[in-house]
Amino acid sequence: MPDLTIEDLGAAGDGIARLDGRTVFVPGALPGERVRAELTGKRGDAAVAAVEAVLTPSPDRVTPPCPHFPACGGCALQHWADAPYADWKRAKLAEALARAGFADAPLGPLARTPPATRRRADLALRRGPGGAVLIGFHERGGQAVTDLATCAVLDPRLVALLDPLRAVLKRVPALKRQGSAVVNLLETGPDLLLRTDGVLEAPARILLAEFAAAQGIPRIAWAQNDGPPETAAQLGLVAIRLGDVLVAPPPGAFLQASPAGEAAIVAAVLAGLPERLPARAAIADLFAGNGTLSLPLAQRARVTAFEGAAESVAALAAAAGKAGAKVQAVRRDLDRQPLTPKDLQGFAAVVLDPPYAGAPAQVALLAKAIIPRLIYVSCNPAALARDAQALGRGGWRVVSATPVDQFLWSPHLESVVVFGR
Numbered sequence: 001m002p003d004l005t006i007e008d009l010g011a012a013g014d015g016i017a018r019l020d021g022r023t024v025f026v027p028g029a030l031p032g033e034r035v036r037a038e039l040t041g042k043r044g045d046a047a048v049a050a051v052e053a054v055l056t057p058s059p060d061r062v063t064p065p066c067p068h069f070p071a072c073g074g075c076a077l078q079h080w081a082d083a084p085y086a087d088w089k090r091a092k093l094a095e096a097l098a099r100a101g102f103a104d105a106p107l108g109p110l111a112r113t114p115p116a117t118r119r120r121a122d123l124a125l126r127r128g129p130g131g132a133v134l135i136g137f138h139e140r141g142g143q144a145v146t147d148l149a150t151c152a153v154l155d156p157r158l159v160a161l162l163d164p165l166r167a168v169l170k171r172v173p174a175l176k177r178q179g180s181a182v183v184n185l186l187e188t189g190p191d192l193l194l195r196t197d198g199v200l201e202a203p204a205r206i207l208l209a210e211f212a213a214a215q216g217i218p219r220i221a222w223a224q225n226d227g228p229p230e231t232a233a234q235l236g237l238v239a240i241r242l243g244d245v246l247v248a249p250p251p252g253a254f255l256q257a258s259p260a261g262e263a264a265i266v267a268a269v270l271a272g273l274p275e276r277l278p279a280r281a282a283i284a285d286l287f288a289g290n291g292t293l294s295l296p297l298a299q300r301a302r303v304t305a306f307e308g309a310a311e312s313v314a315a316l317a318a319a320a321g322k323a324g325a326k327v328q329a330v331r332r333d334l335d336r337q338p339l340t341p342k343d344l345q346g347f348a349a350v351v352l353d354p355p356y357a358g359a360p361a362q363v364a365l366l367a368k369a370i371i372p373r374l375i376y377v378s379c380n381p382a383a384l385a386r387d388a389q390a391l392g393r394g395g396w397r398v399v400s401a402t403p404v405d406q407f408l409w410s411p412h413l414e415s416v417v418v419f420g421r
């Protein structure tokens with residue numbers, strides 16, 4: 001059982017030590033700490049160790065606010081004081097941009113998300129002993145599920161649903177061994193998409209409808225495994241306000257995970273637009289989802305919103321049409337059929353907000369495109385570093401960069417990077 005000195009914090013928020021020349025990841029340990037740890041496994045060429053005792057605690061070690069920490073994989077850094085935590089998050093963006101060749105990029109302050117405000121969660125479901133149902137995030141580094149009694153990051157209205165959901169799912173045979181629950185807190189209340197490993201029969205649909213009525217849930221959708229969702233219970237309309245437009249998102253729709261995170265991202269995107277937009281200016285919003293960015297952008301210019309998911313394109317088109325917003329929603333797979341420099345000619349700005357893997361195919365063409373502004377919204381600094389490097393090779397420079405801590409106490413970081421020519 002070696003004693004280790006923690007030299008740094010890795011990308012996943014684990015302490016990093018060296019042992020006999022080898023890297024050791026030590027979850028739960030903080031920079032500067034001396035810990036007694038047991039080697040428990042491997043991660044690539046590195047070893048992984050579990051803390052047995054903190055011999056010399058960091059002065060920045062604090063009491064975690066949630067009783068499920070550190071077992072629950074939803075959070076990794078509740079035990080760290082806020083100031084070094086925030087510095088570490090902000091530095092992630094600086095490091096990603098430095099790796100891409102933009103060491104001097106002007107970096108804004110970290111936009112913060114308060115605790116107890118996350119409105120979107122993808123929760124794992126497990127059938128436990130005696131038919132009980134476990135609901136929560138996966139445990140750190142494993143497949144087991146932490147059965148949440150509370151949560152320090154979720155909106156309390158979602159936390160309040162956990163017990164009643166556990167109780168109703170106990171009586172739903174469609175959850176045989178495992179499944180998931182995506183819950184989006186909309187303007188109209190919680191919107192639930194259940195995925196189960198068995199078929200949802202009529203009696204269980206009635207139970208879910210009763211549960212929806214009791215909990216003020218306008219819609220529960222259901223899907224078997226990764227199949228397409230269908231409505232299991234619909235008691236009212238679903239809507240979320242994006243910009244000043246009410247959108248009815250499809251079940252399980254992607255939404256920015258917290259209102260504060262969304263507001264920070266939208267503000268940074270709008271601030272990144274060219275100062276003077278011509279009267280007939282047009283903006284392209286790539287990976288547009290349900291219009292989180294397209295609809296606020298449409299208050300400044302005409303927007304063409306490109307998105308791969310048909311349901312989201314339909315939701316955005318319907319909402320924009322009804323509200324008279326200047327958005328044209330277009331279904332397009334931007335990995336298989338990225339927009340070419342010719343397609344992008346004439347746009348005053350391009351906004352792109354790709355999924356976690358980034359957008360290498362689209363970025364290769366954006367690198368060559370002659371557009372005044374390119375605004376890249378990222379949820380993965382590693383993908384951003386790779387894509388920004390390609391843009392740098394194409395002659396783009398960084399005008400501004402805003403780090404956004406949307407997933408409080410997790411190692412994740414969102415960012416908005418504005419590129420100019």
Ligand SMILES: C[S@@+](CC[C@H](N)C(=O)[O-])C[C@H]1O[C@@H](n2cnc3c(N)ncnc32)[C@H](O)[C@@H]1O
Pocket residue numbers: 254255256287288289290291292293306307308309312332333334335336353354355356379
């Ligand atoms: C990070 S989300 C951003 C959505 C939206 N901009 C927002 O802020 O809510 C990424 C979006 O890209 C879409 N997407 C994923 N792969 C795609 C592809 N190959 N082509 C087009 N859209 C894709 C997803 O459906 C999702 O809506």
